[in-house]
Amino acid sequence: MSAAPLGRGPKVRAAVLATTIAELGEHGYAAFTIENVARRTGVHKTTVYRRWPDRDTLIADALTASVATEIPIPDTGSIDDDLRTLARSLVEWITSPAGRAVLAVMLTGPTGAPTPSDPVRHVFRDRIRRALPLVTRAVARGELPADTEAAELIKALVAPIYLRVLITGEKVDDRTADTAAAIALTAARAGLFTGDTSPRP
Known part of the structure; x- marks a missing residue:
């Protein structure tokens, strides 16, 4: 018995985005095609092209949806808890099938192979931007220096986690997240x- 048609609307979008992540995880960025996504999802390729004019637009949308769902920006009322929660969410996502698929896209392929475009890489820059209020709220509460550069703090939080996963190939867990936080x-x-770069005692 064949599956019921997806029809149009949110169900189609969700199905296509989920298939996109699955395709990236199984076949990588270089072999990714909209045709394969359409076939695997069970919709006509024109349905996909109507929403996403090219593959990078589709990939960027799928990555954004995956990251936003799996790594929500916390607001616990405490910078300690916010950073720890954010780091733990990142670790949980980065070790999941979806997370591994997304990271595979970001790795540079062999010479001559297609590599992700700037819109795809923008997904991660956008996630940092969305996390900035976490820091500004902490500054307003007096938990951090008034001129703390929010983006630099968020980068410092996530960098050790990405380094272990992408560079040294180490396992990451809640302890890794707590230490980074x-x-x-x-x-x-x-x-x-802060903007003050003068030496401190």
Whole structure:
């Protein structure tokens, strides 16, 4: 018995985006095609092209949806808890099938192979931007120096996690997340992410 048609609307969008992540995880960026996504989803390729004019637009949308769902921006009322929660969510996502698929897209392929466009890479820059209020709220509460550069703090939080996964190939877990959060918070409270670059005692 064949599956019921997806029809149009949110169900189609959700199905296509989920298939996109699955295709990236199984076949990588270079072999990714809209035709394969349409066939696997069970819709005509014109249905996909009507919503997403090219593959990078589709991939960027799928990555954005995956990251937004799996790594929500916390608002616990405490910078300690916010950073720890954000780091743990990142670790949980980065070790999931969806997370591994997304990261596979970001890795540089062999010479001559297609590599992700700037719109695809923009997904991660956008996620940093969306996390900035986490820091500005902490500044307003007096938990961090007034001139703390929010983007630098968020980058310092996620960098050790990405390094272990992408560079050294180490396993990451809640302890990894908690350590990254503690180090980033300690540096922020010491004023290392402020505009003042003068030496501190």
